[in-house]
Every structure is written in C-alpha cells, then in structure tokens.
Amino acid sequence: MRLVHVNAADADLAAAWLRDAPGGDPPLLVCDAADAPIAAGLALRHGLEHAVLPDAPDRPEALRLRPLLGRVSPEAVVIAEPSRMVMVFKEGEEQPAWNDRFPAVRVMHALGARRFRFLGRVHDLSVEIPMLLDGFRNRHAGQRAFVVGNGPSLRNIDMGKLRGEICLGSNRSFMGYGDWGMAFPYWAISDRLQIEMYREEYEAGMDAASIKFVPFEYLGFLRMPNQVPVPMPSEVEAGEHLLTFPQFGETPAMLFNSFTVTIVLIQIAAMMGCNPIVLVGVDHSYPIARVRRRGQDEADPNPTAHIPPAELQRRTRLGFDFWEGNAAQGPTHFTNAYTTNRIFVPPRTAWSEVCYSYCRAWGEAHGVEVVNATPGTQLDSFPTVNFESLF
Incomplete structure (x- = not known):
C-alpha cells in the first residue's frame, strides 16, 4: 500500500x-x-x-x-x-x-x-x-562517545587511541582519515557556506560507510550514501533567538545549529544515549588575519571572537562576512590543507559560548556528563580532563 x-x-x-x-x-x-x-x-x-x-x-x-x-x-x-x-x-x-x-x-x-x-x-x-534520527535514539546508551572538532590540537595527540571508539566528526574531518587510520562512524555538517560552495568536495571526500547527518532543507542537494536528513534551523534567520533562548534537541524532530556544528554533534551523541560525551579537537581559538564584510575588510581583525552578542548583532549579520583561509595568522585546523584556497563564515565564539554553556546546563539536568579533553582549549564551558588519562 x-x-x-x-x-x-x-x-x-x-x-x-x-x-x-x-x-x-x-x-x-x-x-x-x-x-x-x-x-x-x-x-x-x-x-x-x-x-x-x-x-x-x-x-x-x-x-x-x-x-x-x-x-x-x-x-x-x-x-x-x-x-x-x-x-x-x-x-x-x-x-x-x-x-x-x-x-x-x-x-x-x-x-x-x-x-x-x-x-x-x-x-x-x-x-x-534510508535512515532518520529516530533510528539512533539510545543506540549507544551508557557508552562513551568522542565529539571530535577539527582544531590544530589534533596534531599533538595520538588519534590512533580513538580507533574503536564512538566518534562523531564534522566538515572536512575526512582529510585526516588517511593519517589516523580510521574514518569516524558518525559525521555531520550544518554550515550553509560549506554545503553550498563545496558540495562536490564533500560528496567526493566522505567515507561511504559513515552515517551522515545533514540539514533536511538541503534534501536532494547533497548526494552522499547513508545520509540522515534532520531539520536544523538556519542561523541566518534564527541567530538572535537562539541567544535569548538557547535550545537543545531532545527529540529526533530537530537539532539546533547554535553557531557551531560541534553543538549539533553533542546533541546527536546525547540522542544516542552516550554518556560521557568527551570533546577533543575543540580548541575554540582562531588566529584569523581578517574578516571581510560584503567584500570589504573589517577594521577589527575578528570582531566575532570577543564583541558581546548584542553589539555584534548591530555590526554584522550572518551570511554577509567571511574569512580567507590563506590569510590565517597561525594554524586553525588539524592540517593546513583544510583551509587552503577556502573561505569560511567567521566563528561566532562569543555567541557559541552562550550555547555551549547551555549544553552543560542541559547535561547536568539530565545526568549526561560532557567534558573537554582538548589540550590547550580556550573553551571553558565544560570541565577539562587530560586526554591521555582517558585510556
């Protein structure tokens, strides 16, 4: 029927x-x-x-x-x-x-x-x-999971220790799979610039077997095997609303971008029942040379890193500014090739910290432990632990 x-x-x-x-x-x-x-x-x-x-x-x-x-x-x-x-x-x-x-x-x-x-x-x-987020509910109940960012700190740890672990990665994490000797079983993308401008790169580079969580609004635009489409409200329209009332996806009906795909991964891990959730490679530090707004240089090198959200809302809007990977003043990711000849939406660190702190509050209220094992991390929303001590 x-x-x-x-x-x-x-x-x-x-x-x-x-x-x-x-x-x-x-x-x-x-x-x-x-x-x-x-x-x-x-x-x-x-x-x-x-x-x-x-x-x-x-x-x-x-x-x-x-x-x-x-x-x-x-x-x-x-x-x-x-x-x-x-x-x-x-x-x-x-x-x-x-x-x-x-x-x-x-x-x-x-x-x-x-x-x-x-x-x-x-x-x-x-x-x-083939799959929706409903099918992953409590799939790994009570098991440890690693939410892996793409920061330069991954250069300084033994990624081989994560083989066999439940790992959730994002964006161009596939650029490290060859060196690390593994592909993450779970992966997500939420950045509209990355999806729209570099679709072919993701379609060609992603591991076929990885489960891929993608925004439902791009249904039919991204063509990769094992996709799991999930509504992820666009920050272009919903940015300030997430700041005044941070949210956490508690059901398979929706996930929230919250200005970084890392928070999307935390929500997926929590949906799977993972506990504890360990962050690694989440440096939360971006030595960006300059931000360009509507094609013009911004006087402040990276206003999104430190300006209070209320002031930032008046100065810039998502979707109109970007930073150039070739002009970074230092390592921003686990390999320099990650950013070569690429542009990115600037990280909204001041904004995402509000939502990271909400993630911690949600976890404490629901008995889900979230810790940060990133060496030298600048993110203080979660308790920090030594990466090597986990093995």
Whole structure:
C-alpha cells in the first residue's frame, strides 16, 4: 500500500495527481489533522481510504496506525508545493525545501516508507531516506562517545587511541582519515557556506560507510550514501533567538545549529544515549588575519571572537562576512590543507559560548556528563580532563 500525503493548501495538485495516477493497488491518502476534511473529500471522490497522521511517530495517537505496519510500500508520495530557499552563498540560486513536511515524513518512515517523491507544481524530487534520527535514539546508551572538532590540537595527540571508539566528526574531518587510520562512524555538517560552495568536495571526500547527518532543507542537494536528513534551523534567520533562548534537541524532530556544528554533534551523541560525551579537537581559538564584510575588510581583525552578542548583532549579520583561509595568522585546523584556497563564515565564539554553556546546563539536568579533553582549549564551558588519562 503506497502512502500519498495531501494537504489543504495544495488540494488542486492532489486532485490532478489522483486523476492521472496509474492503476494498480490503490493508495492510502494520509494527511495532517488540520487537513482531514480535504483528505476525506478527496478519498470519497476517488474511492480511496484515508488516515490522519500524528505530528510524530511516538505520539500515543500513532497507535491507530499500527494495522498499517507491514503493509506500507517503500515508496511514498508527498504532494505539496515547496517553499523557496534562497541560497545564501550561491548568488541567484534557489533550492526547493519541504521542511514543513518533515513531521509527516517521520511518521511515514516509521511505517516503512524509504523512497519519497516530493511533487510540486514545478519541482519533482525523488530521494532515498534510508535512515532518520529516530533510528539512533539510545543506540549507544551508557557508552562513551568522542565529539571530535577539527582544531590544530589534533596534531599533538595520538588519534590512533580513538580507533574503536564512538566518534562523531564534522566538515572536512575526512582529510585526516588517511593519517589516523580510521574514518569516524558518525559525521555531520550544518554550515550553509560549506554545503553550498563545496558540495562536490564533500560528496567526493566522505567515507561511504559513515552515517551522515545533514540539514533536511538541503534534501536532494547533497548526494552522499547513508545520509540522515534532520531539520536544523538556519542561523541566518534564527541567530538572535537562539541567544535569548538557547535550545537543545531532545527529540529526533530537530537539532539546533547554535553557531557551531560541534553543538549539533553533542546533541546527536546525547540522542544516542552516550554518556560521557568527551570533546577533543575543540580548541575554540582562531588566529584569523581578517574578516571581510560584503567584500570589504573589517577594521577589527575578528570582531566575532570577543564583541558581546548584542553589539555584534548591530555590526554584522550572518551570511554577509567571511574569512580567507590563506590569510590565517597561525594554524586553525588539524592540517593546513583544510583551509587552503577556502573561505569560511567567521566563528561566532562569543555567541557559541552562550550555547555551549547551555549544553552543560542541559547535561547536568539530565545526568549526561560532557567534558573537554582538548589540550590547550580556550573553551571553558565544560570541565577539562587530560586526554591521555582517558585510556
């Protein structure tokens, strides 16, 4: 039985698709609770069954769908006009985004759907979604995990000690896999500049077997095996809101960027039930030569490193400034090749510290220990431990 998700706003699209749909096993129309009357009308007109989806697969009302288990086809259709996501770092380009359909995708995925076809008036996207974050909940309950940053301190420790450990890495961590003799089993990316400007590099460089957590809004844009799409609200729009009310992803419904992918990794490790969570390679220090804003040099070499968030909000906005890797005044990552001929959004250290401290508070409230084993780290939000003492 194929699931076909419909909604009131795009009822005309659903009616046209149902009119022209090929014969065979009749689909089951599904919808959100608010759209139940429209779905019921479409089902009656076309002689189909319909069902209302809860907003998450772990809601008690999801039990009503239990009879569908084992009957649902691997392919589902989502009939909805996507929103327009304007690329921040690719001028004039857009990406269709079906973020508002993620709750329905979660429920249909729990019922057995793995191939999704998203249909709008112009866009037609077919993607495989083999895994969602729901499937990783408590996967490593009570086990130690290492959240590995990409700082230069990794040059000074024996990375071989992490072989066999639960490791979560990010961004260009794959540049170290050859020297370290291992690939991290888990990896994530959240930086819009990195995704939009260097997509091909990530697609070519990533280890195929690694589980890759990527923003759901880039569904169909990044093409790598073993992707796990998760909504990660963009800091371009939500930056100041995260500062006034930091958040921590406690359910598989959403993760929060919080100005650094490292915090995304901490949330994933916590979701997996890992305890303790050990940070390594999180130097939190960036000897950046200059920041350019809208193509012009900023008088302050790196205003994002120390200016209070309230003042920084008035001076610069995410997405409009960057720093050049070739102009760094010292090592910024575990290999110089990481930054050669690349540009980056400046690290929001003053902003991320607010969210790191919230991570610590969340961990203490939930019995999850987060410690920092980075030699020489400048991040004081977590208790520090000696890396060598852990082995």
